[in-house]
Amino acid sequence: MKTNLPLSVESASLLLHFIRNYPDSEMRHIVLETSRKLRKKLFANKVAAMVPIEMSSFCSSNCKFCGWRKDNFKMIRLRISEEALLKETKLLAEMGFTHFELAAGDDLGLIRSELPTMVSSVKKTLLGINQDARLSICLTPLPETYYARLMKSGLDAIFTWQETYDRNTYYEHITSGPKAKGLTEELCVDSKGDGYLYRMKSQEHAIRSGLQVGLGVMLGLSPHLESDILSTIIHGNKLIGHYRNFIEPLIIGLPIWNPTTTPETDNFNKYAPVCLSDEDFELISAIYLLSFPDYFSWVFPNCRVSKKTQLKSIMTAGCFTSTMVRLGPGIYLSDSMNQELSSNYTRIFNLSVPLTKNSVMESEQFTHNFDSHENFLSLFQKEQLELVSDKSFLLREKICG
Numbered sequence: 001m002k003t004n005l006p007l008s009v010e011s012a013s014l015l016l017h018f019i020r021n022y023p024d025s026e027m028r029h030i031v032l033e034t035s036r037k038l039r040k041k042l043f044a045n046k047v048a049a050m051v052p053i054e055m056s057s058f059c060s061s062n063c064k065f066c067g068w069r070k071d072n073f074k075m076i077r078l079r080i081s082e083e084a085l086l087k088e089t090k091l092l093a094e095m096g097f098t099h100f101e102l103a104a105g106d107d108l109g110l111i112r113s114e115l116p117t118m119v120s121s122v123k124k125t126l127l128g129i130n131q132d133a134r135l136s137i138c139l140t141p142l143p144e145t146y147y148a149r150l151m152k153s154g155l156d157a158i159f160t161w162q163e164t165y166d167r168n169t170y171y172e173h174i175t176s177g178p179k180a181k182g183l184t185e186e187l188c189v190d191s192k193g194d195g196y197l198y199r200m201k202s203q204e205h206a207i208r209s210g211l212q213v214g215l216g217v218m219l220g221l222s223p224h225l226e227s228d229i230l231s232t233i234i235h236g237n238k239l240i241g242h243y244r245n246f247i248e249p250l251i252i253g254l255p256i257w258n259p260t261t262t263p264e265t266d267n268f269n270k271y272a273p274v275c276l277s278d279e280d281f282e283l284i285s286a287i288y289l290l291s292f293p294d295y296f297s298w299v300f301p302n303c304r305v306s307k308k309t310q311l312k313s314i315m316t317a318g319c320f321t322s323t324m325v326r327l328g329p330g331i332y333l334s335d336s337m338n339q340e341l342s343s344n345y346t347r348i349f350n351l352s353v354p355l356t357k358n359s360v361m362e363s364e365q366f367t368h369n370f371d372s373h374e375n376f377l378s379l380f381q382k383e384q385l386e387l388v389s390d391k392s393f394l395l396r397e398k399i400c401g
Contacts, residue, residue: 009233039317048392051325054330055102057363100133108189120153141160166224183198254284278305281309295395
């Protein structure tokens with residue numbers, strides 16, 4: 001299998017279908033080994049790590065797979081203060097992280113009134129510690145004009161997971177709010193909008209604003225898994241083809257449906273998403289890497305799978321990953337504080353007792369695998385992986401360097 005040219009969509013389709021439905025260990029081995037060789041050629045033994053920082057668990061959307069959906073009345077809701085956000089940022093930057101993702105539920109109040117200031121303040125704090133630091137957001141899609149404003153405030157990238165390219169499946173699981181309808185230029189829910197299409201356009205809006213973008217589907221949400229994977233590949237290659245002269249590498253995410261932290265309102269078993277084997281996750285990582293032009297994609301294995309599977313997928317295809325991940329607002333601060341924590345938040349809902357570390361932990365968006373950054377670094381060292389800033393992987397850096 002040649003590695004200097006990307007797989008055609010037809011080839012990727014045949015490989016996915018054949019290997020998953022007619023198990024052939026030799027063919028699987030060939031695909032994985034080809035991907036490992038390409039990953040080595042493109043990125044050597046280097047890997048970059050990001051860390052998510054949650055700003056708010058308030059949400060205006062209803063997505064059946066999400067613990068922060070609007071109608072989950074068992075979930076504690078928190079919105080972090082700017083002061084606490086900057087404390088978290090400083091804490092994580094001093095641990096050695098260089099890519100920071102600001103994330104939140106679809107909290108329109110925060111997006112309208114606080115987001116640009118938070119982006120600016122966080123980026124200023126980061127650059128004071130490490131000049132290679134980069135900042136992204138993972139939020140509901142925003143208007144192009146707002147992306148441009150955030151870019152001027154210091155934003156480098158956005159992540160928008162399409163969840164699924166199957167329109168019927170999308171609206172089966174995403175029923176209301178900005179994720180179902182999209183936003184107007186005034187950052188209000190578009191009552192006549194098409195959230196599915198608006199979400200699909202978000203990468204173009206961001207690229208035209210000068211931002212790097214991430215895309216991907218929730219693996220297993222749609223019963224037509226191969227179709228969603230191929231749609232991601234087609235979408236990504238269309239973006240590369242149209243914006244090739246100034247696009248940065250696409251960050252190809254591999255989120256999967258994990259149970260939420262509120263078991264009594266969790267929909268995981270009710271809707272029975274397609275469950276992936278560890279072998280399939282690694283295979284999909286490889287297919288993604290082999291399906292894009294050299295240097296134009298970063299495959300992003302993450303902590304939604306076991307650490308073993310995450311590491312195997314990094315070695316096979318991924319140059320961008322997460323290590324220590326917490327998914328609640330202010331949650332990194334709770335590890336270093338024993339006192340009541342409510343002073344870290346500007347808004348709290350659905351809590352009748354003092355806010356403690358345990359209650360902050362219970363507010364995480366979904367369950368996931370956790371380990372310390374130090375343990376991940378030890379694991380990387382054991383596998384002879386070198387942790388670097390993702391800035392070194394940017395196309396413009398290669399051209400200018």
